[in-house]
Structure formats: C-alpha cells, structure tokens
Amino acid sequence: MGFEFKYVVESIPALLQGAKLTWYITIIGIVGGLALGTLAGLMRLAGTSAVGGASYGHFRWLAITSQKVAIGYIELIRGTPIIVQAMFIYFALPMLIEVTTGYKGIRFDALTAAIITIIINAGAYMAEIVRGAVQSVNKGLVEAGMAMGISRLQLITSVIGPIAFKRAIPPLGNQFIISLKDTSLFIVIGVGELTRQGQEIMASNFRALEIWSAVAVCYLIMTTALALILKFMERRIKII
Amino acid sequence: MSALIEFRDVGKSFGPVEVLHNIDLTIDQGEVVVLVGPSGSGKSTLLRCINGLEMVTSGELVVDGIHLPRQKRRIREVRQEVGMVFQLFHLFPHMSALDNVAFGPRKVRGMSREEAHDVAKDLLKKVGLDDRSHHYPAELSGGQQQRVAIARALAINPKIMLFDEPTSALDPELREEVLNVMIAVAEQGITMVVVTHEMSFASKAGSRLLFMDGGRIAEDGDPQTLLRNPSSERLQNFLQHVGY
Numbered sequence: 001m002g003f004e005f006k007y008v009v010e011s012i013p014a015l016l017q018g019a020k021l022t023w024y025i026t027i028i029g030i031v032g033g034l035a036l037g038t039l040a041g042l043m044r045l046a047g048t049s050a051v052g053g054a055s056y057g058h059f060r061w062l063a064i065t066s067q068k069v070a071i072g073y074i075e076l077i078r079g080t081p082i083i084v085q086a087m088f089i090y091f092a093l094p095m096l097i098e099v100t101t102g103y104k105g106i107r108f109d110a111l112t113a114a115i116i117t118i119i120i121n122a123g124a125y126m127a128e129i130v131r132g133a134v135q136s137v138n139k140g141l142v143e144a145g146m147a148m149g150i151s152r153l154q155l156i157t158s159v160i161g162p163i164a165f166k167r168a169i170p171p172l173g174n175q176f177i178i179s180l181k182d183t184s185l186f187i188v189i190g191v192g193e194l195t196r197q198g199q200e201i202m203a204s205n206f207r208a209l210e211i212w213s214a215v216a217v218c219y220l221i222m223t224t225a226l227a228l229i230l231k232f233m234e235r236r237i238k239i240i
Numbered sequence: 241m242s243a244l245i246e247f248r249d250v251g252k253s254f255g256p257v258e259v260l261h262n263i264d265l266t267i268d269q270g271e272v273v274v275l276v277g278p279s280g281s282g283k284s285t286l287l288r289c290i291n292g293l294e295m296v297t298s299g300e301l302v303v304d305g306i307h308l309p310r311q312k313r314r315i316r317e318v319r320q321e322v323g324m325v326f327q328l329f330h331l332f333p334h335m336s337a338l339d340n341v342a343f344g345p346r347k348v349r350g351m352s353r354e355e356a357h358d359v360a361k362d363l364l365k366k367v368g369l370d371d372r373s374h375h376y377p378a379e380l381s382g383g384q385q386q387r388v389a390i391a392r393a394l395a396i397n398p399k400i401m402l403f404d405e406p407t408s409a410l411d412p413e414l415r416e417e418v419l420n421v422m423i424a425v426a427e428q429g430i431t432m433v434v435v436t437h438e439m440s441f442a443s444k445a446g447s448r449l450l451f452m453d454g455g456r457i458a459e460d461g462d463p464q465t466l467l468r469n470p471s472s473e474r475l476q477n478f479l480q481h482v483g484y
C-alpha cells in the first residue's frame with residue numbers, strides 16, 4: 001500500500017473547505033489580536049518614559065491602573081494553554097455569565113468561540129511584542145518629539161508608532177504563523193477547520209499518509225502566504 | 241528687557257543624588273547665553289529643566305510666565321515656545337528633511353500640509369539645504385542632519401532655543417557649517433542657551449558666558465572678558481582643557 005495520489009485528489013474539496021475556515025479564523029483573529037495587543041501593549045507602558053514620561057494628577061492613577069490590567073491579562077493568557085482558553089470560552093464562559101448575572105442564553109457557536117480565543121490569545125503575545133518594539137525606539141527621538149510640545153497621542157501616532165511598527169513586523173509575523181497553526185486546536189470544540197476536515201476524511205478511508213501529507217501541504221501554503229504578505233508590508237514601510 | 245527664564249534657588253535631584261544646587265539665574269529676552277563646564281557638571285540637566293525634559297525638584301523655575309514645578313501640567317505650553325537641538329540630532333528617521341521641519345508647524349501650530357511645507361522650505365533654504373529637502377536623515381551627513389534639526393526646532397517659531405553640544409558629535413570639518421547657522425540664528429535676536437565647547441561661538445555670538453562646576457554656576461559674565469582673563473583657576477584649567 002504505497003502513496004496513492006488519487007486519495008489526495010479526492011480529499012481536495014473537503015480540505016479546501018477546511019482551509020477556508022482556517023484562513024477566516026486566522027485573519028479575523030490576527031487583525032483583532034493586533035488591535036487588542038496594541039492596546040494592551042500601550043497600556044502596559046502607560047506613564048513610562050517610553051511613551052513620553054510620567055503623567056500627572058488623575059492621569060497618574062489611570063496609568064498605574066492600565067499597567068496592572070494589562071499585566072494581569074498578559075500573564076493570565078501566557079500562563080494557560082490555548083486549548084484550555086478555547087474550552088473556557090466555549091463551555092465555561094456562558095455558565096459563568098449565567099451564574100454571575102443570571103442572564104441565560106449567551107452561548108457562542110464554536111466558530112465565534114474560536115475567533116474570540118485567537119484574538120485574546122494572540123493579543124497577549126502581541127502586547128509583549130508591541131511593548132518591546134516601543135521600548136526599543138531611541139529615547140532621544142521620543143524626547144525630540146516631546147520637546148516640541150506635541151500631545152502624547154500625537155507622539156505615539158506620529159513618532160513612536162511608525163518606528164516601532166517596523167521593528168515589530170518580524171516578531172508579529174512569527175505570531176501570525178503561530179496563531180494560524182493554533183487554529184488546528186479548535187478540532188476539540190468541533191470547528192470544521194482544516195485539521196478536522198483531514199481527520200474526518202481519514203476516519204472514512206484510513207489513508208493516513210495521503211491525507212496528513214495533504215493537510216500539511218495546505219498549512220505550509222497558508223503560512224507561506226502569511227510570510228509573503230508580511231515581507232511585502234515590511235518593504236512598503238519606508239524607514240531607512 | 242524682561243526675564244524670559246528665571247531660576248529661583250533651583251535644585252534638581254535624581255533619586256538621592258542632587259546634581260543642581262541652588263541655581264539662581266535670570267535670562268532676559270534676546271540674550272545668547274553660552275554654558276560651559278566640565279563633563280558631569282550639570283549643563284545638560286540645567287538645559288533640560290528649561291523645557292521640562294527634567295522637572296526641577298526644589299525651588300522654582302519660571303519659563304515664559306509658567307511656574308515649574310507648580311504648573312507642570314502646563315509643560316506643553318512651555319515646550320511649544322522652546323526649540324531644542326540635541327547632540328545626536330534625533331531627526332525622525334521615517335520622515336524626509338522637509339517633513340521633519342514641517343512636523344512642528346503641522347502638529348503644534350495646526351498648519352495645513354501646504355502651509356507647513358512652505359515654512360519648512362523657507363527654513364531649509366536658510367540653513368542651506370533646500371536641495372536636500374526630500375532626503376531622509378540617513379542620506380544626510382552629520383552636519384546636514386544637524387542643520388535640519390536646527391530648522392526643525394526653529395519651525396515652530398519659538399521664543400527660546402536650546403542647544404546641547406550641537407557640534408560635539410561632528411567631525412571638525414563639519415562643525416563650521418553648523419556654527420555658522422547658529423550664529424545666524426543668534427543674529428536674529430532669538431533668546432538662546434547653548435551648551436558647547438566651541439569658544440569661538442562664545443566670543444563671536446555669545447552675550448553672556450556661564451561656567452558650571454559641580455552643579456553650580458561658578459562664573460557668569462561677558463564672554464570676551466571672561467575668556468581673555470579667566471578669574472578663577474577652575475575656569476583657567478577648563479579653558480586650557482578644551483584647547484582655548
């Protein structure tokens with residue numbers, strides 16, 4: 001029983017179906033994760049010299065609270081397996097909401113739970129990437145911006161942001177690929193993504209070699225596509 | 241003449257270490273103050289207190305009518321009237337020379353892109369770099385970068401210009417072009433505080449020379465007089481050290 005290519009060909013439609021879903025979860029997940037991660041990463045740095053120095057008055061309290069919330073979130077996510085996070089969001093969160101608020105009937109479908117999981121999980125790792133990139137911006141440049149009397153928001157959007165973003169692209173790319181591969185774990189909550197499609201075909205024809213090879217190639221194509229998109233973005237951003 | 245900058249018994253500490261002690265100093269509009277002194281004597285710290293990059297820790301510092309540290313929440317208003325030029329230029333690497341200079345007018349003065357570019361082109365011409373306006377900082381020599389940085393600081397039309405060793409990072413043959421621009425700025429009558437080891441600038445453009453030593457102002461006088469016959473031994477030694 002050698003490698004029979006016809007089983008690969010037969011599996012293509014179902015695998016493409018799964019790959020589409022994997023791609024969908026990944027793209028929404030990393031876009032959402034990037035937004036959440038940027039927010040959490042900046043909150044983590046609130047009131048530090050990396051983003052324009054100490055805040056005064058009420059803002060000082062706000063900065064300290066932001067930092068604590070961000071640290072709590074990042075540590076919670078980094079300290080637990082993603083599969084547990086997915087299970088929690090899919091099965092436990094609706095119960096928790098019911099117990100605490102008495103509100104019944106909040107239940108995400110598996111796909112929504114999967115997307116939320118990727119956003120929250122990738123967001124925590126991206127927060128650390130954003131923090132590192134922002135901290136790596138030359139302090140003299142930050143001071144040059146501050147010395148002009150621009151607001152903190154202007155400082156972040158016009159000076160720190162563009163410089164940090166360029167630095168963050170390689171590690172972000174890494175995280176994008178990790179998140180894409182993490183979607184294969186959603187097999188446990190029954191999302192029909194690529195790995196699950198492979199599993200189902202395998203269960204009907206027992207052609208492990210052909211099916212898992214085909215699944216692996218599908219993942220490789222998608223991770224390569226992500227890497228190419230990032231390369232392109234990196235080249236578009238002009239910082240010499 | 242009215243006081244633009246007034247240090248009233250100012251002290252500055254970093255943690256437990258006090259690096260500026262009992263500074264009393266009044267700088268009037270139009271003065272060109274040259275600040276010299278050995279490394280670590282507190283020149284940069286004194287300069288950075290003026291625009292609040294460091295906040296004074298005792299006494300009071302009044303800059304353009306704003307009292308620090310009492311009104312430190314208004315520090316942005318101070319900074320919008322004070323331009324600063326750094327030793328290592330610190331031009332924004334992701335912007336062309338033109339956009340670096342237009343940055344302040346756009347963000348601080350709320351000018352449109354076109355207005356700001358007009359202001360920037362004008363200033364780049366004044367520092368002799370109108371042919372380099374679309375170059376990025378990495379494509380410019382150190383002397384050119386520093387001239388762009390001066391134009392960037394001037395672009396918000398500040399009342400005060402601060403310079404922290406603007407030529408120290410430059411090769412000797414590039415210093416002249418920067419010093420000439422600084423002399424031209426001084427001739428426009430803008431109030432300047434300049435930390436430098438270029439005694440030629442002090443004697444040509446300075447209206448006042450301060451010698452700092454150990455976090456205190458040890459000498460304060462007319463540059464020509466002080467340079468010709470330095471009264472204290474410390475100043476004599478220092479001038480010898482910088483090769484004057």
Ligand SMILES: Nc1ncnc2c1ncn2[C@@H]1O[C@H](COP(=O)(O)OP(=O)(O)O)[C@@H](O)[C@H]1O
Nearest residue numbers: 254257259277278279280281282283284285286
């Ligand atoms: N951010 C800082 N934290 C701690 N010490 C500092 C800081 N900045 C400057 N100092 C100290 O303050 C003193 C004066 O420094 P500075 O103003 O840079 O001197 P100068 O510019 O005359 O060389 C030095 O002893 C320096 O080590």
Ligand SMILES: [Mg+2]
Nearest residue numbers: 283284285405
């Ligand atoms: Mg210094």
